[in-house]
Amino acid sequence: MFPRIVNHAVKKWKTLKRHVEKALVSNPTVMDKKSHSLTEPHNIHYKNLQRCYLIAFSLATFADWLQGPYLYKLYKDYGHTDDTIARLYITGFVSSCIFGTLVGHLADRFGRKMLCSSFTVMYALSCMTKTSPSYSVLSFGRILGGISTSILFTTFEAWYVNEHINFLKLPAEWLNSTFSKATFYNGLSAISAGILAQIFAEYFELGPVFPFIIAIPFLFMSLLVIQSTWKEHAGLVQPRDGLFKDIFSPLKLLFENDRSLLFLGLVQTVFESVMYTFVFSWTPILADLQPPLGIVFSLFMISVIVGSKTYSCLIAKRYQPQNLLTASCAVSALTLTVVTLSLTSMVVHIQDHDPITNKSMSVICLAMFLVYEVSVGIYYPAIGYLRSRSVPEEYRATLSNWLRVPMNVFTCLMITLNNGSDSEDVTGLKKFQFIFGLSTFMMIGAVVASTIFARKYSKKVVCEEVAELKAGKRLLSETV
Structure with missing residues (x-):
């Protein structure tokens, strides 16, 4: 029984190998044998698409990282207790749970460029709420922040993948390079944003609210890049059985x-x-x-x-x-x-x-x-x-x-x-x-x-x- 299985596996492997060798012989200049995937080009469309995505995404994540170091301190300076601060944090995550799937469906149906543009405005409003010590205003800001975070870490990527694979018809393996660079620039954004936030908040003594204020221009720069360089492809999902069923249908x-x-x-x-x-x-x-x-x-x-x-x-x-x-x-x-x-x-x-x-x-x-x-x-x-x-x-x-x-x-x-x-x-x-x-x-x-x-x-x-x-x-x- 076991030798028969081994022989069958060997035959399958030889068949696959013949197909690969045949493809390589017929297309000798397409594959770089020293790399994992097709040679990452010198393809002008790919480079432009990657550049537009990485600039917009990096500006957005930079604005997001600016807010992290001083969020807790800001709440503390406003006189909120640890229990209240914990509730504010939880409000953001609950908002992401409840509204995240809705905005994801809206992105798939009405356009991801539109949702990414809305993210910048929504997150800017969330930053502006940090200027008020009111618990209700801060809670509203956390709700907006939760929705914005959902868009940032899902819809930006969804837009890029759709453009890369479906409209420019680029090899999927080149996505590895883009996502690796996105992670690299995200790390750089975190380091530089932390330093910049500390300089303004501590060195210039502008207080923990100022990093939230200076995040707003970076969000609008991201909006400018999105509006001027991104394309929109809406209508990926057609309405079928109503909004509620359309939101839950992907779970199947x-x-x-x-x-x-x-x-x-x-x-x-x-x-x-x-x-x-x-x-x-x-x-x-x-x-x-x-x-x-x-x-x-x-x-x-x-x-x-x-x-x-x-x-x-x-x-x-x-x-x-x-x-x-x-x-x-x-x-x-x-x-x-x-x-x-x-x-x-x-x-x-x-x-x-x-x-x-x-x-x-x-x-x-x-x-x-x-x-x-x-x-x-x-x-x-x-x-x-x-x-x-x-x-x-x-x-x-x-x-x-x-x-x-x-x-x-x-x-x-x-x-x-x-x-x-x-x-x-x-x-x-x-x-x-x-x-x-x-x-x-x-x-x-x-x-x-x-x-x-x-x-x-x-x-x-x-x-x-x-x-x-x-x-x-x-x-x-x-x-x-």
Whole structure:
């Protein structure tokens, strides 16, 4: 039985090899054999499209990063308590849950350029609400911020993928380069925005509200780029059974056919839930070291940049995006395991008043956090590419927002659990021990889900490309 299976597999492989060799011989100048994909050109349409997208997206993310460092301090200066601040944070994530899927459907139906333009205006209004200490005004700003964040991290990508694949008919493999560059520039935006925010808020003593004010011009510069260089292709989704059913209908795709999209969605949900949990948890864990938080944050962003460059290098050496996604999940699971064990040691020794051990464990945690951020830098371009290849075009923005819903719910739960945590007492440390322990188990599940997805995706790629080769439509452009 087993030899028969092996012989069958060998025959299939030889057949596939003949098709590939035939395509290469008939099109010898199309493929660069030293790279993962078709040679990334010197294609003027591709370069212009990539430039328009990256400029608009980088300006938008720069404005977003400007607001991060001083949001908590602004609320504190307005006299709000930690419980009130936690509710404001939760309001933003709940807003993203409730309204994100609606704006995703509007983008797919009425145009993604229109939604991205609306994002800049909406986020500018959210920034303007920060000038008021009123809780109701700030809550309204958080609602606008939640909607805007959903658009920023789903609709921008959906617009670019549609232009790249469906209208310019460019090879899908070139998306790897664009998403890697987007992650790289996002890291640079975070570093430069943090420095600029600190200069205006602290050095010029303009206060924590000023970074929100200076974010507005960058949002309108992004709007100017979008309006002047982007094209609109509306009507990807035609109304069928009413707005409510149209919004929920993309969920059926998760459970159809081989369910590979379901496993990809699980990976995205778990990885990004853990990532946002990390964002709200790392500061108190490093309290014993008393590090300059701005420098630590910059180191995190540099690690993300290193991860994006690592992804580009590995893709050039013919490593597969689906396997790199699994690798990023595995590295994340490993680092979180070490952090959990370090926190366990700190819980034991804090009662013994052993500051040396606690500081040593904090140093280990910091090192693991840096490695974790490298995995984040690999994850983002990998998930962006695989999502572009797996999600149907007509539901791209809607389904991407649906995949963010459980992430937002989990983040709200973690914010609630984090509320009142303090690393200087054993109760606070036990909370973080539980949070990172739970995150570790979730990431192990993500490794399993990404492994299953990689197997299904690779099989799907082989079947599709062999069929296209036989039909003479294209040559094999992804290795398996």
